[in-house]
Amino acid sequence: MIRSHVLICGGTGCTSSGSVALRDKLADELKAKGLEEEIKIVMTGCFGLCALGPIMIVYPEGTFYSQVTADDIPEIVEEHLLKGRIVERLVYNDQAAAAEEATASLSETQFYKKQKRVALRNCGVINPEAIDEYIAMDGYFALAKAVKEMTPEDVINTILASGLRGRGGGGFPTGRKWQFARASVSDKKYVVCNADEGDPGAFMDRSVLEGDPHALIEAMAIAAYAIGADEGWVYVRAEYPIAVRRLSIAIEQAREYGLLGKNIFGSGFNFDLHIRLGAGAFVCGEETALLTSVEGNRGEPRPRPPFPAVKGLWGKPTIINNVETYANIAQIILKGADWFSSMGTEKSKGTKVFALGGKITNTGLVEVPMGTTLREIVEEIGGGVPNGKTFKAAQTGGPSGGCIPASLIDVPIDYDNLLEIGSMMGSGGLIVMDEDTCMVDLAKFFLEFTVDESCGKCAPCRIGTVRMLEILNKICDGNGEMEDLDKLEELANYIKSASLCGLGQTAPNPVLSTLRYFRDEYIAHIVDKKCPAGVCKKLLNYTIDPDKCKGCTLCARACPAGAITGKVKEVHVIDTAKCVKCGACMEKCKFGAISRK
């Protein structure tokens, strides 16, 4: 008889920090102690606190262990599982609660307390490879309810009334999309899932696929019933091997149970699902490019209209929603539109998952009600900026989004507020930056990404973004002129209005938003030829303070370019013409004599 469950995170984050070895070691140890009949090991999806992986939770106590290594396993088995004594040194220690005792239970931590898990409700709770566990958590009951008790119109009206909007970035009302596809008359219709998660730093879709794949299958079946489709495709990146494997297992299990296939729940409704692997082109996250790629062609967008709801996959009416959007569907059907719309703000209902990255203590995934402020996410849930640095800005929406400066940290985050301040929700990547981040360099980083990822079909995006990048490089190299800022803005506006698809239409956003909030940094680069954050190499000068230099020669020996001269016990000098600005001298100097300006 099982008396305790040990949950180990099997998400990509924890898998790379060694959770599989952890499971094997634990299994061996349980066997050696004769506990395998009493303790069950469950590999789950992501818990969200990826920075502290591998993560392990022991139930019924709910003890939350972080950064567990294989060497810790014998102690956990001996002390906790055998004798019931929590291994305090491994318990996740919440910094905010550090004054009190170590946080033993997951839900009490600062990281989880403010979260509201809807899309991620089963991630880190169930074994994603066991359909029965999903069913135990009310899985497939929404599908049963939809096909047995509701008409397709009822389903669409429920989704409409819930106020759910697309979580992939655009924020288009999901119910309206379904309505359009329902209204299109055709002998064949498709439902498609966009799992081509491409924003640097965003990984919520992967987490749902890895932690709760049946939630996607169930939602797509409900969507198919609503619009009158009988076939679906999941377009997922080949770079997500764990997600692909778990989804394949889930599809197989659903077929075995007759939850995919013919005559589901005896209702006469048929639905089956296929996976299509994407090769990792950013543009394939754009819906028309994605559909073209599913068809087997080169992933390039086409003009809309016709929208996919009218003419989509193989010319048939198609709806295409993102993974996180689907992950909300079953809950809305089960708990009702009112339950969902009671969360969030006036025009943005429900919750949103954010992937926290960059200069933040708790790197990972968080799900909060719409309208939560950036301050709550960064300072309370995220644990703030590490190393005593100050928060400078956060980038939302990845390469399509913009930055939110520290002055706007109390703005409630929802679709409309973000657009108003020049950013966008995007898929929910949230990259935190501190005083050491150069905003010009950041804009350049994202633009380099879009230049690389532009598919090349339309000129504004293909050529325009390259011209913008050239101007940014010029500014970072110290050759910028004030007219360049006007040129950047002019080009940006042309690219936004003339590009064929969302990639080009949003590519200038990082430049525009940094220009809006951090124009002074651009000016410092252009007029003063300085990089205030000390990032842009060509604008940096390393100098030695003669009063502090003791002539120890360490810097001269560290310099790879032979740019530092000076005799023992005499003041050293850097030849700026030879200096490659690598910073090696500064790291070596014990007297703080070298400065970078």
Add this chain to the structure above:
Amino acid sequence: MKSLEELMAIKAKMQDKVAIRKGSGSTRIVVGMATCGIAAGARPVLNAFVEAVNEAGLTESVSVTQTGCIGICQYEPVVEVYAEGQEKVTYVKMTPEKAKTIIEKHIKGGKVVAEYTIGAAKA
């Protein structure tokens, strides 16, 4: 899957198996599992409780956990029951049979099994 009934049957079958992960129920049965407890036979007692709670279908409301030495080693195996709105009850010199009785009478019936408590043992 041809009917909702089949789905409900799977859910019912699985419910007990995942309920443990929903965290502590309102009633906690804590078994002393330090060296003294284990030596005195706490392990079969713990397993008997887990089994009895499952059989009674109480996994949603009752959790069975372990703890270290309570300090009354001569009375091991010691089991403490924390029920909402009730004083903690300490049972001593436990056996698997006693565990079943406690689930029946105390957890389900709401009546403390006085003869197994520490008060009775001391008297």
